[in-house]
Amino acid sequence: MSTPTYDVVAIGNAIVDILATADDAFIAEIGVAKGSMQLMFSSEEADALYAKMGPGMEISGGSAANTVAGIAALGGKCGFIGQVADDQLGQVFAHDVRSIGIEFATPVRAGDPTTGRCLIFVTPDGQRTMNTFLGAGQYLPAAAIDTAMIADSAILYLEGYLWDPEEPRAAMRAAIDCARGAGRKVAFTLS
Template sequence: MPKIAPELYILYIAWVILKELGPMAQTRFDVLTIGNAIVDVIAPLAPGFLDAEGMSEGIMHLIDTDRAAYLYGKMPADKRQISGGSAANTAAGVASLGGRAAFVGKVANDPLGDVFETDLKSIGVHYDTSRLIHGALTARSMIFLSPDGERTMNTYLGACHQLTEADIKEDEIGGAAVTYMEGFLWDPQEAKKAFVLAAHYAHKHERAAAFTLSDPFCVDRFRDEFLDLIKSKTIDYVFANVHELKSLYQTDDLASAVREIAKDAEMAAITMGAEGAMAIHNGEIVSVPAFPVAKVEDATGAGDLFASGFLLAIARGQTLESALKTGCLAASEVISHIGARPVLDLQAMAQHHGLVG
């Protein structure tokens, strides 16, 4: 038998290992998320401000460009500015868990666009979407906090609705074990096309495509199209809370909705608030309880962070039970404080519980 050069033998062994491990072994990212890039701008409410500006306390107001620029100028210099948006929150959670995260979403070439990009990159999330040069401003949610913690929000969607197919890079999507998208992307026509293209690239590279139903009202607007995405296998994994799932199948009975999603989707992950979460895959239904929290301070971001833990665990080949527990753990951290991003080290928390991270 002829002798094999050592360097060729090493290459052969590496090829065998990669072949055995499959496509997941060659990933650049564990999870890539696509969604609306929004900056949360938070400031205390000055006395008389709401009346002077014609706002109702505790209500979310959708505003236009001029109003966004005006209100932003009215906010104090010490305002907090934090990158946000559902899918971006999920990417932040993946990074906090020690995963390789990427985000795709549109901001403008303006100061808040700088805030968004710097924020994501500082926590280790890959972000390389080109800026919108002309037109709308970076999306922002200006949040005025009353002394009792009530939030009055003024949301301007701006540049985040300008995401197009040109922003979807095949090498990024193909290099992610899972691509996860917001249902909110289904509102703008061009973003809808970008959503479908991303799913196409994921499947072309033998990766999974996932999305969240985002909101019951979003489901009401696009029920037939969402069902088509699932039944046509454009989407592999579906994320929803109980209300969104019931809305999708137009039923008040959770068991009926679960039976339907089990038939339609390859995998579904359902959050159930204080009751925990369940996952459905290949006819198997697994449920886990929620992690205990001393006090729920802010439920914002609970579903986003659940997706972080669940997706990372699935990307790394963990069981459904482990994925659910990791998701519930991440959600428990974010609801224990104000804000939709983790403030504790999720990786350390997960490792303490013997979970992925």
């Protein structure tokens, strides 16, 4: 078995966190419990709430992407496989992960749904109220799995959040088969 090029390749939800300040009145107006996390289930719902946000800061995230970002910051060579849409937030995600040295070449998804995002409202007392739309990430197809990159990685790291939808589960199973076939380790996180 050859020495792998990558230390870790992760598969997970590609999400852009968008943080903005808000007061308690705004949190009450949007009908969300302060300090909670709720899921949004359509691009339209996510876009409508995004339109109500004040100026914000965009930071790419997602559980597995954050993990490989940490490994890359410590000097590791990493790759990430996750689905984004052909939209502005998809471009933000790709730019952010590439700018910190993570290999990211998953083809973009055309059409709906849009790229996943977590709209985070931070109140003056520091509470975060999160509204997450998983978006395109829930449609990662097996065809998007870069088998060469997986076979060339010491560890395949899988995000448990992505195991629920059928399409990405099939993609992750294909990735597991590839990693095992190459004699590589597989790690599965519950987040």
